[in-house]
Amino acid sequence: MKPILFISDLHLCVSRPHINRVFFTFMERIATKAQALYVLGDLFEYWAGDDDLDDSFNAQVISAFRSLTENKVALCIMHGNRDFLMGEAFARACNAQLVPDPSLIDLYGTPTLLMHGDTLCTEDTAYQTFRAQVRNPAWQKTFLAQPLAERKVAIEKVRTQSEQEKGQKSEAIMDVAPASVEKILREYHYPRLIHGHTHRPAKHLHQLDGKTCERWVLSDWYKHGEYLRCDESGCGAIKL
Secondary structure, eight states: OOOEEEEOOOOBOTTOHHHHHHHHHHHHHTGGGSSEEEEESOOBSOOOOGGGTTSHHHHHHHHHHHHHHHTTOEEEEEOOSSOTTOOHHHHHHHTOEEEOSSEEEEETTEEEEEOOSGGGOTTOHHHHHHHHHHTSHHHHHHHHTSOHHHHHHHHHHHHHHHHHHHTTSOTTTTSOOHHHHHHHHHHTTSOEEEEOSSOOOEEEEEEETTEEEEEEEOOOSSSSOEEEEEETTEEEEEEO
């Protein structure tokens, strides 16, 4: 049986041509051999709205995804904190399914919970307040009513401010909160957990209520590409 692949935090944009090349090569040579590809958030550096589908770079990414699905590979995409404005028009263009965060799937017989990961960083209260604001449907409707160019300027300002604030936050605050991880594992009856967001790729084993839960943290794609490959024998991270 073909494997299922997981990626996140690619942060694709025109200013990072090396990683863009890595992504397109991955799509052509590796993802086409999979049963399914899951993108667990932050595919793009940012997404200003589905009226930006015709942007030349965005169109290249969409074309790569559509080619993948034409090769009978299922494509599932989850919102991240950078691209939560991706909508149904984007999904249709890619021939992808937008999946909720979190999503519980059966991964070769093992219940596996998929998340972007930002909702686990509960000690970063300032971020969680911001997240709640921008995920509000009324806020999104008002924001998307603005001209595309104005939205992009506003997003760039938020990104700059966010980078400045990160320098003032401790590393622990920006990581997942152990109590939040344990809570979600209990809520979903001790599954395997796969998520991104923190840019701290690793495999963790959580001993919880007499159960052992595997947690995979996906890599970001700033220095190199990396994907998680899962099949009947288990999961393993592979660098590109």
